[in-house]
Amino acid sequence: MPFDSTGKVSFDEVYTAPDPRPFFTALREVDYHLPQLAKPYFAKLIEERANPTVLDVGCSYGVNAALYRCDATMDDLYAHYTGEEAADLDRAGLLARDRALAKSHDVRFIGLDVAAPALAYAREAGFLDEAVRADLENDDPTPEQSAVLAQADLVVSTGCIGYVSERTIARLADLPGGRRPSMAHFVLRMFSYTPIADSLATLGYETVGVEGLFKQRRFASAQEQEQLLDAVRANGFEPSEQELDGWLCAQLHLSRPTDRRGHQ
Ligand SMILES: C[S@@+](CC[C@H](N)C(=O)[O-])C[C@H]1O[C@@H](n2cnc3c(N)ncnc32)[C@H](O)[C@@H]1O
Numbered sequence: 711m712p713f714d715s716t717g718k719v720s721f722d723e724v725y726t727a728p729d730p731r732p733f734f735t736a737l738r739e740v741d742y743h744l745p746q747l748a749k750p751y752f753a754k755l756i757e758e759r760a761n762p763t764v765l766d767v768g769c770s771y772g773v774n775a776a777l778y779r780c781d782a783t784m785d786d787l788y789a790h791y792t793g794e795e796a797a798d799l800d801r802a803g804l805l806a807r808d809r810a811l812a813k814s815h816d817v818r819f820i821g822l823d824v825a826a827p828a829l830a831y832a833r834e835a836g837f838l839d840e841a842v843r844a845d846l847e848n849d850d851p852t853p854e855q856s857a858v859l860a861q862a863d864l865v866v867s868t869g870c871i872g873y874v875s876e877r878t879i880a881r882l883a884d885l886p887g888g889r890r891p892s893m894a895h896f897v898l899r900m901f902s903y904t905p906i907a908d909s910l911a912t913l914g915y916e917t918v919g920v921e922g923l924f925k926q927r928r929f930a931s932a933q934e935q936e937q938l939l940d941a942v943r944a945n946g947f948e949p950s951e952q953e954l955d956g957w958l959c960a961q962l963h964l965s966r967p968t969d970r971r972g973h974q
Pocket residue numbers: 725744745767768769770771773774822823824825828844845846847867868869870873874878
């Protein structure tokens with residue numbers, strides 16, 4: 711399997727397929743279940759707000775929205791997309807099955823991703839209410855994109871920091887007409903949240919880290935484990951028992967707006 715520039719195995723090709731079957735097939739192999747661990751934290755933040763709009767950064771096929779909207783677990787989604795029934799369906803058949811699953815909710819989900827096919831699928835399946843295809847690492851949002859993104863009350867992500875940095879996250883906190891959304895990001899220990907926390911601090915946000923490690927997925931090989939444990943050490947951490955035991959781990963960072971702005 712090829713590695714990306716950070717030393718992780720690259721799953722890039724499954725992020726751009728016309729439907730989620732290759733994504734769930736590949737990620738099942740490495741026991742990817744971070745969205746399942748993130749779900750109760752996101753649910754708490756959602757339920758603390760009245761009819762919130764949630765922006766999922768790097769949402770792919772709308773995984774976090776699907777877990778919430780369909781009352782599903784990651785195991786349910788793995789069975790749903792990699793089982794025999796799914797193998798016999800075409801894209802339209804898969805979508806028809808998914809539309810029947812997604813329940814209407816008082817919560818609106820917006821997805822942001824660079825992968826147009828994944829976003830299109832998530833919209834058509836009814837997981838996302840709106841989708842924005844943009845690369846805010848490199849570009850400002852268009853006025854139309856900005857107007858959609860500015861509706862967010864809450865910004866969340868799983869498995870996306872590293873692909874996106876403070877360039878994307880600070881833009882989302884500082885959109886014209888924006889609602890100064892609270893944020894919850896699950897970040898692999900090989901990546902630092904400090905540049906994001908620092909940029910958000912200049913916009914009047916404060917960040918706290920949640921105690922504990924979250925098992926994101928298993929390492930795909932001994933070589934990947936070795937490379938990523940080096941990256942964890944380079945980021946200032948000693949590998950934990952879980953990491954030595956074969957699990958790639960993330961930490962949860964919560965950033966919320968305060969009354970102060972620009973005083974850092
Ligand atoms: C590891 S997947 C995570 C998908 C999903 N959040 C989950 O946890 O199942 C990373 C996602 O980040 C997206 N991505 C990569 N670069 C991005 C960028 N510059 N802006 C937004 N999304 C990006 C990829 O297309 C992919 O869908």
